[in-house]
Amino acid sequence: SRAVVRKHNNIRDITDSLIEQSLEKKEASTAAQIPNKKIVNLVNDLFGAGFDTVTTALSWCLMYLVTYPDIQKRIQAELDQTIGRERRPRLSDQGTLPYTEAFILEMFRHSSFLPFTIPHSTTRDTVLNGYYIPKGRCVFINQWQVNHDEKLWKNPHVFNPERFLNAKGTEVNKEDGEKVLVFGLGKRRCIGEFIARRQVFLFLTTLLQQLEFSVRDGRKVDMTPRYGLAIKHKRCEHFQVKQRFPMASLS
Numbered sequence: 001s002r003a004v005v006r007k008h009n010n011i012r013d014i015t016d017s018l019i020e021q022s023l024e025k026k027e028a029s030t031a032a033q034i035p036n037k038k039i040v041n042l043v044n045d046l047f048g049a050g051f052d053t054v055t056t057a058l059s060w061c062l063m064y065l066v067t068y069p070d071i072q073k074r075i076q077a078e079l080d081q082t083i084g085r086e087r088r089p090r091l092s093d094q095g096t097l098p099y100t101e102a103f104i105l106e107m108f109r110h111s112s113f114l115p116f117t118i119p120h121s122t123t124r125d126t127v128l129n130g131y132y133i134p135k136g137r138c139v140f141i142n143q144w145q146v147n148h149d150e151k152l153w154k155n156p157h158v159f160n161p162e163r164f165l166n167a168k169g170t171e172v173n174k175e176d177g178e179k180v181l182v183f184g185l186g187k188r189r190c191i192g193e194f195i196a197r198r199q200v201f202l203f204l205t206t207l208l209q210q211l212e213f214s215v216r217d218g219r220k221v222d223m224t225p226r227y228g229l230a231i232k233h234k235r236c237e238h239f240q241v242k243q244r245f246p247m248a249s250l251s
């Protein structure tokens with residue numbers, strides 16, 4: 001890819017830009033260049049924070065979809081009705097698929113796959129909501145608790161996308177959507193939230209427009225969480241995928 005970047009002077013994305021930076025260094029060194037060590041850190045941050053999170057989100061989406069086939073059918077009906085089968089979903093479809101968007105919110109809330117934020121530290125003695133926290137104390141947010149708080153959510157342990165919809169099911173309640181805590185809070189909250197929400201929306205709608213997911217022989221998937229920085233599920237051996245209609249008709 002170095003050759004491609006050099007030959008065509010064609011910067012397509014952040015990877016090309018970082019490769020160009022590392023190439024230029026050999027030729028002329030200017031003050032504006034990013035040191036190699038920083039490039040390595042940037043790539044690590046983007047892979048660590050950007051890929052594992054979005055793939056974990058999609059993976060939990062699939063687990064919920066095969067566990068609740070009626071929910072999957074309802075999302076597909078919404079996709080068929082709003083987007084149809086002649087074109088692929090686009091980012092501009094965001095805001096037109098309330099049930100699908102409610103499902104994504106409920107996946108974030110119910111799985112709470114990043115149960116805690118990254119640990120931070122207080123820089124001075126402070127008081128938060130009446131609690132005294134001394135300087136230098138490790139603090140992080142228990143997102144899972146907020147997302148399962150009985151005071152905030154009715155039957156928090158039940159997976160129910162409709163909790164985010166108005167009575168007619170035509171709109172997502174913005175206030176309820178904002179109560180879901182998955183990207184942290186404050187100064188160090190996730191900087192990738194905008195792109196992450198868009199990626200999950202686009203990948204999920206593209207998959208569900210064309211494919212139907214299920215488990216072999218009516219088995220159930222094992223949703224038992226495996227704890228870690230991100231909560232994962234066990235590897236599922238009996239997943240199956242069926243094409244919903246011939247791909248050739250899609251442009």
Ligand code: HEM
Pocket residue numbers: 045046049050051053054057114116117118119182183184185187188189190191192193195196197200
């Ligand atoms: C569904 C996907 C994602 C979720 C749930 C998520 C969630 C989070 C959370 C909880 C934090 C810690 C916030 C805190 O400590 O208060 C965080 C930090 C961060 N995220 Fe994300 N994230 C996602 C996707 C992404 C993507 C796609 C990128 C980059 C393209 C990204 C880049 C970052 C970075 C750089 C930080 C550190 C920010 C800092 O320390 O100032 N994230 N994310």
